[in-house]
Amino acid sequence: MKSAIFAVSLFAVTAPAPAQKPATDQAPRPDQRAFRELFRELVETDTSVATGSCTLAAEKIAGHLKQAGFADDQITLFKDDKFPLDGGIVAVLPGSVAAAKPMLLLGHLDVVNARREDWTRDPFKFIEEDGYFYGRGTSDMKVLVAIWVDTLIRFKQQGYRPKRTIKLALTCGEESGARMNGVQWLAENRTALIAAAFALNEGGGGDTDGKGKLVTQTMQVGEKSNRNFEIQATNPGGHSSIPVDDNAIYELGDALARVRAYKFPVRFNDTTRAFFRQAGAARTDDLGRAMVRLAADPGDKAAEAIVVRDRSYNSMLRTTCVATLIEGGHAANALPQRAKANVNCRIAPGEDADTTRAALERAIGDAGMTVTLTGRLRPVAVTPPLSPMIVKPAERLVARYFPGVPLIPTMSTGATDATYLAPIGIPTYGVPGPWGDPDGNGAHGLNERHAVRSAYVGRDFLFDLVKAYADE
Template sequence: MRTTLLAAAGFLAVAACSTTSAPGAASTASTDPRAGEAEFRELYKELIETNTTLSVGSCTLASERMKARLVAAGYPESDLHILVNPKPNRPQDGNLVAILPGSNPAKKPILLMAHIDVVEAKREDWVRDPFKLTEEEGFFFARGASDDKAMAAIFTDSMVRFKREGYKPERTIKMMLNCGEESGDEFIGAKYMVENHLDLISAEFALNEGAGGRIDPDTGKYVYNGVQAGEKLYQDFHLEVTNPGGHSSRPVPDNAIYRLGQALAKVEAIQFPIEFNDATRGFFRRMGQITPGQEGQDMRDAADGENATAIRRLMLNPGYNALFKTTCVATQLNAGHAPNALPQRATANVNCRIFPGRTPTEIKQQLEIAINDAQVKVTLNGQAEAPSPPPNLTPEILGPIEKISEQLFPGVPVIPAMATGATDGRFTTPAGIPTYGVSGIFADPNTSGVHGLNERVGVKQLYDGRVFLHLLVKEYAGGK
């Protein structure tokens, strides 16, 4: 693995030797994948320092700033679109779509996706200001440094460079920067675009967040480069028990809190069936080849023969457990109206991550069967999302990823995966745009701080991902 990193570093160092031309000079702009790092850093900094939280931020402002860079690179207004939340009280929820026309209309476009909104962050909780880009000890620190302004900045930077260097792709390249991926049901930009502007973003396939490279935190070695094909369906269920209540000095057997507690214990005991798809089987098979000892053997046995004993051992790891099946877990409780009164109402939220191919209605029925109590009402929170089978990892998709990965990170395997969380791909894939998560940005997920405190991404890893995605998009788009 040391040889791998040195070889990759050598390739990237050679790329770094080139220089960029002045903005707008398409005929002389450098085509070296490492060119323009300083300008990229400024773009990344501007995006990071544009607050895009739901509470006080503005995705529209971020979209306008990225659009300005594209205009400066030579894009006409007709190829740039800012589409804003139609709700009159949310003009700050803006999405940006940019289009670089291809030369071959017979080839369908490729869509580059990233969300530009971020999770809330309080200055008093962070070591550094979360809305100022800070570089320390080989890392960039900021809210959104990784999730997902890294990919948003990389894609915007590539679109700028494509135009400046005079690149003429065969496929049309589209970029969509979304708002609302982190803000629940308030406004989901990808959903809005699919429902209202599908023609504008239609593509043969899309590249998105959802998978990255894994780095060994002790050695710094690159372990594998991940590619996501499919993700679990997110669904919250509302459990509710009501009764007349009364004075707490006169307790009765039918207590709403106890009844709800019993229902939740039954939910905890549900054993959803073990399932596989191409992504999860591929994950365990390829991970088994690079994982030593019993764990590696269990991975290979699970993938090749669905060995029950091996699977049980692997399921002791929460991350692996989530890949095998649907999971449902209680996440919120609310009960009672006074400390000296019997509760009249008790509610709980049960969050389920549903294995691809299963429906929320099907899982609701399983919850009701397990609880087996007519006084516990189970309802879906919000509108159920449309389930979709995971997109196929065809040679046409996987081949270019493996090619560029080997070119930059020799000997580091490409490993397919299924996201157990949720991305905007849950809207685009069912809409007919198969969406794959791949970034080439290597990280240790246990220390990246995504959605938590002191979010960070390695400086070298971010720049490596920039090269990887730039070359990958060109590989898919063709042309010269």
């Protein structure tokens, strides 16, 4: 954007301040200090699958909600007894209008594993430094978890009674579902507990230009499906002293080279077409112009060649498949009898595992190679409607908090727990509000961080957004 972009101040809701300013020398308000302490406690409660406990985090959250005035029958702690560390919590703030269907706030408590020896700072210590909060989960997604819990506490403290019931489900397994997934468990075992007209989740948010300037706000409306395929070559093998060209490792290598070279076709849906059209129009460079042209004509190869230079945009355009694991051979002095690789595919809406496997088989072009669907299967992602009931309140608040910043629908190229809600009739949207940097802020990587200003402004924005939906 050419003009300066402004947001609501960290410290006075009525006083605008530059959104690109990362920090302030003013002390936080008392309510912000309480939020910061909740955020700190969540980050310092290790919820990684390797060394932590979601159950402990859920129990701490239950304590805060009870202290705020939630009754015992408004709080449900749950877990599968086979996985005692993977528990979660559902809380309910009753509405005043019986005909108004509930809304659901969704979040995952678990975080990606983090090793202290790899990090500059202790990953499970909450550290504020140079305008950022550091620690595992600060961006993915304990900032949003803290905001959801804080919002319900504030509602309770203010005596606010929404028209529609507000439900909160915080679960384990989104990052570490090898043991269990809490949303899946609730959908299969406690459907009525989380039943809602719609859900708000991670996946949206603001984007900066990498220099602190807020460029866009996005609302996630849909996501890709996640599927893994095992590609395998087999061979009788033999002694390594008499090699032959018919070698399972070589055959697998040739197959993977063809997978790398294959590009799935561009596939737009309503969300991605709107994203490329609007996000492109917000830019003033060749990339922006190419995004607009491609949204208008998916067959424009010249525009596509420019857009795919950005790997995130390339992933939004199409199904993508990439080799992630490889295994082969059985002895150092023997020809391999078997070689296999895992290929992880992120499948665009409108395609599925069968169409993707068929495309991989055509690309490999070798009947001797097997392509087999493997791993944990999430439900196929269903893109929710671009409902005015969802979009309009968000647009109004983005215009109020971030004048001049467009709200754009986007499709996640990853996968969230929203996939488990669609089969039980709950369309799920990733909220705008808190923002991140182009480098991903270390989420799933080293030295994860979240901007201090983003956490505070995003907290106030989402408080107002939840209230807008609750009174709709």
